[in-house]
Amino acid sequence: MRRWMMLALGTAAQTAACAFVYGIPYLADDLRKQEQLTLTQVGLLVACPTAGLVLALYLWGAAADRWGERVVIALGLGAAAGALAAAAWGAHGMVAFGALLVLAGAAGASVYSASGRLVMGWFAARERGLAMGIRQTSTPLGMGLAALAMPPLAAAHGLTGAMGFLAVLCGVIAVLIAVFAADPARAKGAAAGPAPNPYRGDHTLWRIHGSAALLVVPQFTAGAFALVLLVDVRGWSPVHAGQLIAVAQGLGAVSRIVVGRWSDRIGERLRPMRRLAVVTSAVVAATALTTAFPSPLTAVLLVVAIALTASTNGLSFTSTAELAGPAWSGRALGVHNTGQNLTAAVVPPAMAAIISATAYWPGFALAAATAGVSALIVPVTSRRAAARVAAESAPESEAGSAPGSAAGSAADGTISA
Template sequence: MRRWMMLGLGTAAQTAACAFVYGIPYLAEELRRQEGLTLTQVGALVACPTAGLVLALYAWGAAADRFGERVVIALGLGTAAGALAGAAWGAHGMVALGLLLVVAGAAGASVYSASGRLVMGWFDARQRGLAMGIRQTSTPLGMGLAALAMPPLSGAHGLPGAFGFLAVLCGLIAVLIAVFAADPARPEARTAEPAPNPYRGSRLLWRIHGSAALLVIPQFTAGAFALVLLVDVRGWTPVHAGQLIAGGQALGAVSRILVGRWSDRVGNRLRPMRQLAVVTAAVVAATALATAYPSPLTPALLVAAIAITSSTNGLSFTSTAEHAGPAWSGRALGVHNTGQNLTAAVVPPLMAAFISATAYWPGFALAAALTCVSAVIVPVPRTLAEPSAEERPRTIAA
């Protein structure tokens, strides 16, 4: 049906965006060797696309409200392709690369602001958890694609080969979106009265935002440092480490789909989110122990950590939109996206500095402790609020 095609295109667009926004860690060895950067400097470059993303999320969201999803996503991905092409064939040094990565991240924010609207526009509450889970697979899929492609491409062709691949990928998806994507129907306004502010008189949305932002810390600790940990601690090659990490990201993508379907069946997003946060804390703590005392279990626990830390993302996004309601979901998702991506921007450089001053295992231990805090502050109402009239199932053209 048409809505599944639109969801597929939106997921592909965000996968391409995530491949470069979150894929720089898989170039860490090449950046250290070719550009002579320290781990802390690499951590700063890792944060550059996310910093650009955060700066542009609201502006792209406003553009999507006015011009629609198709134009916004195609324009943003096309601009990102141009910035990545500049990084591939015209930039050298930390400053030049960093500026181009900021521009690419800011352009890629178009996908984050617009593709989530496909779920709310084309799917009703009975399938929204599954649909959002599928859409949210884009993060582990993008990171997995980067983990699989970046090390061999940079090894064979240097940084130009890796960045060139990302530029071509974004350009191709931009063309597909421009040609085949269709904006969902907009719900008609039912009243002239403004919808009540869901943040006024309730801390529920703020607790969802805060717990989700804290859950980004273990996700990006595992995702950003797994490759260099395997190289430094276990003596793996970057290519073999990237292949293992890609497997972990694939498991993370599957987990988001299964968790989204689970939340549809139980009619609640937040209780599964808290339960998974507790499991995540346990797995990341075990990874810290395996990093302090390296063994054959260390790679397996890293894969488990990468997979489980990805599982809750779709739940937090879906819950935010549902509790905010149709009139406020765009703004609420903007706040949610900003909080998560601000956290994602600061975790790599701060954690890199912390790891450099201590070791890998204290970094994972700190991530596990903060995950416990997240589990505590997840709000768990007894039942999920009933969908509003605008959210109830409606007929959508195939």
């Protein structure tokens, strides 16, 4: 039972972090009207939290190695709450606002570095896909929460109300982590000897990193620009558009759980990832088409695109940890996390520039093509990973293992999912 509590706490912490790291796009219309910013300037602000996140991931991971997950998450999320509060009540001008968003993202990186390890340390291999699928629902849940709450708060109380909401959310979760979270025990025998470098002589991990980073492009194109697309192309109000996107993000959360459970049942992560990348390419291409020729299907396809593009993230993180093994999973997940978040930082301003220079549909068409390339480079199978999963799923390994189990060792390292 305790492992499910740790899963709930880790997911809540990640949800709060995702709400502000990825929630700024839902203030796009208010930033354009209240602050009179261009779409390109808004895109730069959207990228600020992710830029801070990327800069601090490794340092927070090293801190988690030394002091444990609970302390790192609580301190980082508390610091993020402080930066967001300053952005809500003390920022004057775009530069100051952006700088505080960078600081908040850097503080929130603590959650990305430690919450995955907090979760994986309490679960064995045959429940790991499900557990990480649930934990990875934090991204669509956080984005959905932001989409649901921030437009009406901004409409009623301005940017101060919306940013203040994020500050309070992070502060409350930081306190819950500090009081109730428990670190998983370190795996015994982890330092028995140097493990072989999983990158040497094998490109499988690099292909997983690359394909997952490419899949960030359609995910963040749909997530970051759905609201302004519905406002500009379909004439929706920001509040109604935010409500629809919240539904889509909720479906995205469900998709991660279903896909994680599917991967547990078939004992494979990468083949489902390739299939979903192909379907993602088709759906986002259809979204581009209905954006070029607006119709009622535009909103429907945006919902499907947002939900579907969220489905593969847990698969890529779990397969990376399994392939890298206990001694290298931290470093491998650090590379994986950095690649994805670098892409997430680049996509909003780059797509904003493309959309501003052309229209919405070329941006979505490019995102569809990127998903297609991702499908081509996903390694459909890895015997080494399959063998490790099979070994860790043996009958003598309990699904509800205590800290320090095989799952805990797989999650041990400098940076986790």
